[in-house]
Amino acid sequence: MIRCGIVLAIFILSASCMASDSDWNAYIRLVASADPTTIQALPEKIKSIGDSLDDDRAEQLTTAISMALIKEPIAVLDVTNQFKTSTNRLQQRFGTLLICSLPLMTNATKTQVEAYFVKAEPALEQAGKPAAECLNNMRDTIDEIRQEAVKSPKQ
Template sequence: MIGRAVVLVACILSMSCLASSGEWSAYIRQVEQADHKTLQALPEKIGSIGDTLDAEHSVELTTAISMALIKDPVSVINATKPLEKSTDRLQQRFGTSFICSIPGMTQFTQAQIEAYFAKAEPALKMAGSVAAECLGTMRDTLAEIRQEIAQSATK
């Protein structure tokens, strides 16, 4: 009986159970939709699950956060700023500078990256000074991507 309880507690706390139960998909949708309560709780959630996320789930979460950035830049920046300042490197991967660096670029095509930026730029501009640094980071990242593509095209 104690063994089952330990396994159950471990399962509840682990990402593999969260992912397999469908709760992970629901959580990702809430993040993508910029659900206010979900974004407010993001730093605490990352603090509790960040070190259990495998690469696939980390990419999925950072991509969801970057999609939320388009819908509610201020809330996303406010939620990711504490993660940026964390001393935990696993939590830092969800920080503002990474989210503003177009984290999905490793999976996106050039056209998808350009489409994402076309949506993100006006949203970040409208967010004003809170999002100015994020927009600058995103522009720098996009310039690097464009330069790399141009260089590889000339080879």
């Protein structure tokens, strides 16, 4: 009987984790697609996540916000700029400075980073003055990446 209860508890826990992962993946897709309601609610969502956001999910969220930046630069920058003044350390991690520094480069290939930049540059140019600082930061970052690639080409 105890064994049956333990197996049932493990099954329930596993099922709840799967639902949680499913919910998280759906949320990440909404962020990446620049869903307006999801982007506007990002500050509160990050607060509600709190310390439960592990490094893997933080990276997923950062990448999703970066993808949203290409689609809706002004809306995304409006939200990420709010994080500059936030006292919440978790929110500060997702601020404009990070998003405009090609955060996906940590796990992406040079080709993927270049492909992202090729999409981001015109989107930020088109967004005009509100995106100028972000674009300049991104250009500086891509220049550094390119210089490093020249200095130490992969063999």
